[in-house]
Amino acid sequence: MTDPVYKTDALIAQDIDAYLEAHQHKTMLRFITCGSVDDGKSTLIGRLLYDSKMIFEDQLAALEADSKRVGTQGQEIDFALLVDGLAAEREQGITIDVAYRFFATEKRKFIVADTPGHEQYTRNMVTGASTADLAVILIDARKGVLTQTRRHSYLVHQLGIRNIVLAVNKMDLVGYDQATFDAIVADYRAFATSIGIEDFVAMPISGFKGDNITALSENTPWYAGPALLPHLETVELDATSDQARPFRMPVQWVNRPNLDFRGFAGLIASGSVRPGDEVRVLPSGKTSTVARIVSLGGDRDEAVAGESVTITLADEIDCSRGQVIVAAKEPLEVADQFEATVVWMDETEMVPGRAYWLKIGTQTVSATVQHPKFQINVNTMEHLAAKTLDLNAIGVANITTDRAIPFAPYAENRDLGGFILIDKMTNHTVAAGMIHFALRRAQNIHWQATDLGRDHHAGMKNQKPAVLWMTGLSGSGKSTVANIVEKKLARMNRHTFLLDGDNVRHGLNKDLGFTDADRVENIRRVGEVAKLMTDAGLIVITAFISPFRAERDMVRAMMQPGEFVEVFIDTPLSVAEGRDVKGLYAKARSGALKNFTGIDSPYEAPDSPEIRIDTTQITPEEAADLIIAKLIP
Structure with missing residues (x-):
């Protein structure tokens, strides 16, 4: 043994x-x-x-x-x-x-x-x-x-x-x-x-x-x-195929431990990179060469898809989180309009035209989803007509971002072609999507520079542009207060224009109804008009119910900092309904008028408006004086 x-x-x-x-x-x-x-x-x-x-x-x-x-x-x-x-x-x-x-x-x-x-x-x-x-x-x-x-x-x-x-x-x-x-x-x-x-x-x-x-x-x-x-x-x-594709690395963060080192850290989405390679930073398009590739184990001679590294560049060029470093001779597309497949994952249905956060790669931008081109029946693959998408629905729609972003079709690169949509109010992830391609018109439409800008227009009028955005229930007194404010400003030789909710529906927005999606589009169009008017140097006064915070925030984002003044005409529903000067509440209560704010459609009161007017405590004249005092100290 x-x-x-x-x-x-x-x-x-x-x-x-x-x-x-x-x-x-x-x-x-x-x-x-x-x-x-x-x-x-x-x-x-x-x-x-x-x-x-x-x-x-x-x-x-x-x-x-x-x-x-x-x-x-x-x-x-x-x-x-x-x-x-x-x-x-x-x-x-x-x-x-x-x-x-x-x-x-x-x-x-x-x-x-x-x-x-x-x-x-x-x-x-x-x-x-x-x-x-x-x-x-x-x-x-x-x-x-x-x-x-x-x-x-x-x-x-x-x-x-x-x-x-x-x-x-x-x-x-x-x-x-x-x-x-x-x-x-x-x-x-x-x-x-x-x-x-x-x-x-x-x-x-x-x-x-x-x-x-x-x-x-x-x-x-x-x-x-x-x-x-x-x-x-x-x-x-298919990891080897990722390495064979052109180099792409979304920048996760800028690594700046001291004044002698500035590197750009991220996970390489595809391709490989070596010191001396010529690269391009998107969307700016600035070019440089790779000076060093730094990892936890020290400097590297090469890095490939799937590895997290820090890259330093030979030139001091602007590069920050969300931008993408790519091979200079094989850059990504950059666009702000796309067609995409959207998988809706929230119990609240999609609102076409509403602004959501879109996260793609390491970048987050504001984006709107248009009415679906169609919804997909997963049993028959039939393309069904749809005005929106609800929980678990799959559809194809156009998406517009607030600025051009670098991307790849999802079929080519999952990291740079896949995205999620996040509700701006709740921070819930509401959808996932896969980009098909950039819309051709996104490449053909460019901003035309003009010699006379908004500062020149405002200077000629000797005033600072602003948007007085009055929001509140129907019957709260928005139009009455807005009209008085405009007359008082006119006596002060201020250049103004009043956009009233009922008036724009006779022309600009005559094709829109009162569904949530139509209300969003109504406010989007008014916001774009108000922005053009502030570019002309005007003080714009609006009177719209504008029931959703997300759309009011969308218009705020269109304006220059400090130019959007939210005025909450705070009138209780019982008081507004008691006035009912147009007879709309009575119709809504009887069921003859659908989607009426305050009855069968919600109103989201502002959380922190610049100005709050309690119409049960002051008169419209006093309200107008209070607004003007805050606008023109």
Whole structure:
């Protein structure tokens, strides 16, 4: 009998170092599981974690106890409990949030996102898919291709995922019937072809029983393809294609630790860069050469797509967060109008014309979405007419930003072609989008410089331009106060113009109704007119209900700092309705007038107006004097 061989601490340390070194150089595959409700996504991921030995003994013991407690089939392990971490998920037996899990095999590292199957959580699925390299689309063998299967497949394709596995799950519940599998694959292939999915790998599996997960199953002798895990270990990634593309790096922040160093830090979205390369900063177009590439380990001779580095330039040129450093001879497009696919992810429907924050790359700009060109029926791929988009709707629309931004079509670069929309009031992410192309008119329309500017026009009138924006309920007294203010300013030899809500609807805005979207467009047009008038040096007085804060803020953003003066004509609804000089409240109460502010359409009072007028305490004449006193001290 030979004595056992014990390793010294040094040898153990060497083994650990060797393992970590090998682990560090493994490729990483990010993938998602998606499909309809109860297709077995969480169970499949739990099985992968279990079979890849990524569960500790105490976790396994807790899993076995939980499986018995929730009453799974027999006394077998419920692998879904490994992933469904939220209490609400375990109680309902569904996935709500996106659950990310890490595991590794001898060949590759993995990050898997378990995404919800319910339609109401489609936005969570989009989140998980946005960074994935591969999608495992599960189908319950008993149910076949469902609406949510089609929805997720369409989104996966739109989000640029080209590696797709069609996993027909729960084959054990249909007796491992080949005919059932073949019929589902044929049905899915017909749909996939219609949306542009050119290829996918179909496999029959049972996440619960483990068939065709880590090795081919004896229960499906008719299946000659790969098992799931070996396929995930060997599928080719397109990281090399990212490196072969032109160099692009959105600037995350300007690294200025001292006066002797100024670098631009960011994650390289595509291509490679070396010291001496000529680069261009967009949107300014200024050019320079790369002086150094600095990383945590010191200076580099080269950096490639997927790496985070700091670049220093040979010249002192303006470059800040949100701008993009690109190869000088292969620049990005720069535009302010685009066509894009929009996936609406908020319970409040999209309001065409409303300003949202658009975040693309490291840049955030103000943007408006126009009326959708069409909405997409994910079952038939039919293009449906739509005036807006509601929760989980997918449509195509034109988007306009407040300034030109560098971009790439999403099909070319996910980082520089994908964006999210954020509600300015709530800071909720309301949509995700993929840019198709810049609108041609965006490239053909340029700002024409004129010799006489706004300062000259204001100087000729001996006054400072301003916009007195009066907002309040119908019947609050806006038009009365605005008219008195204009007459008093005229006596002071001030050059003014009064824009009244009813008057502009006889001409400029006669085509607009009173839906939320039309109200937004009404205010946008008035804002643009008011801006032109301030450029002419005028004091503009407006009297509009303008019920939404977001649109009043939009007009404020159009003006020069300090020129927009919000005047809240604060009259209680009961008082305004008691006046009802136009008889509109009576019509609204009877149901004859729809979308009337204060009755069946909301009014969002200003949070901090420059001037607040309480018409229950002072007369219109006194209100006008108060406004003028603040405008002209």
